[in-house]
Amino acid sequence: MKNLPFIPVIIGTDINAYNMAISFHEAYGIKPILIGKQQMAFTNLSSVIERIEIYPTLSNPEKFVSILKQVATNLKPSNKKLLLVGTNDAYVRLIIENAAVLKEDYVFNYINESLMNKLQTKSNFYKFCKEYGIETPETYFYDCSGSLSFNEQLTYPVIIKPSNGIAYYNNKFEGQQKVYKVESDEAFQEVVNKITASGYQEELIIQDYIPGDDTYMWDSVLYVNSSGKTQLVTFAQVVLQEHTATAIGNYTALITRYNKEMMEKLQHFLESVGYVGFANFDIKYDTRDGKFKVFEVNIRQGRSSYYVTALGHNMAEYLVDDGIYNKEKELTFLNKDYLFTVVPKIVLRNFVENQDVLQDVNRLIKQKKWGNPLFYKNDHHLKRKLYLFVRQINYYRKYKNNKW
Secondary structure, three states: OOOOOEEEEEEOOOHHHHHHHHHHHHHHOOOOEEEEOOOOOOOOOOOOOOEEEEOOOOOOOOOHHHHHHHHHHHHHHHOOEEEEEEOOHHHHHHHHHOHHHHOOOEEOOOOOHHHHHHHHOHHHHHHHHHHOOOOOOOEEEEEOOOOOOOOOOOOOOEEEEEOOHHHHHOOOOOOOOOOEEEOOHHHHHHHHHHHHHOOOOOEEEEEEOOOOOHHHEEEEEEEEOOOOOEEEEOEEEEEEEOOOOOOOOOEEEEEEEOOHHHHHHHHHHHHHHOOOEEEEEEEEEEOOOOEEEEEEEEOOOOOOOOHHHHOOOOHHHHHHHHHOOOOOOOOEEOOOOOEEEOOOHHHHHHHOOOHHHHHHHHHHHHOOOEEOHHHOOOOOOHHHHHHHHHHHHHHHHHHHHOOO
16 A cells, blocks of 8 residues: 555445545555455446455444454554545444444544434434525325324325335345335325335324435535534535335436525534535435425435535545544535536436436536546456446446436
8 A cells, every 4th residue: 555644444345435545545545455345347346445354244233343353453564544435324324323342443434323313214314404404305204113193194206215214225125116205095004004014103104295306315524624614615416316116215327516595404404403524415406495494414425425426525634634633624615517427328318308418418418527436447357347338338228217
């Protein structure tokens, strides 16, 4: 590794982990170490990763700390600071829950456990939003434990999704989806019965369906340093999201936009609640009242947040300048044009229905203001490139055969 005073240790092996790995490589020429519970093709064989250590029990709360302690012990001879980066909700939760003991070996910037629980429990989160003037969809909660009755009169269609995603995916069942859109009382009851039969005992979110295709979805990434000062705010319009039942909500293409009013509103919200670290908001624009409505905030960078790095505000640098060098950065409201995509151009041109957005897609491609991070120019492994090529072909089939 290069002679730097830190080693990045990224927890995860998915696309988010890859985007963070190439952010570190791009900024510092450094190859991070990845810790995961299984090999994934996004990161496997990458030439910009030092190594991937696989621990099948990594997500087990009783094993997590001991595994990370062992990783730290193995890296101690380097006498460098270990910068810890989580890449999904489960890992970030485990880092936060064990922050006191992990800080003996690692540097990281996450909120405390109390605030995490307030933000990740949707009923609390929506109360927070209301308090700080942030609009949310009309929302009800269904108690799967059966201790509370549900007597709301619903206007269909509605969206059903778990309030606790970690608990939900710990109770696997056939036909399990990330999000359900239902059109009737019968369909509502069928979904609820299926989820409760799986053993899931937490709340379900029952939410008004906001009309509009993928391009009505919006994304915002913020970074608040360890002193509670916001250093970065972005805003982006979704071009496409995944259309398979298990992956709805994962964005595959975005165009950066600028909306100072909304960006400042999100900044003030995070600063008011005492937030630190990366935050990633999921938002949808409601044409019925002309308002942006926030669905949730992820306590980390998202899998499509790489557009931040691509526009010269490297995500790894925010973590390093804050956690390693204690360096201040000016507040940036990002206002540059860029098309982020992990799907090929043919998918964008064939499956983006919004003609105004499609016009912008074609303009940005023509101006060469676009990129796909999976094809990072300094990652040279031939077998990995072959896998990615096949994946690009499969994306066309996926969009052709699935419609959300």
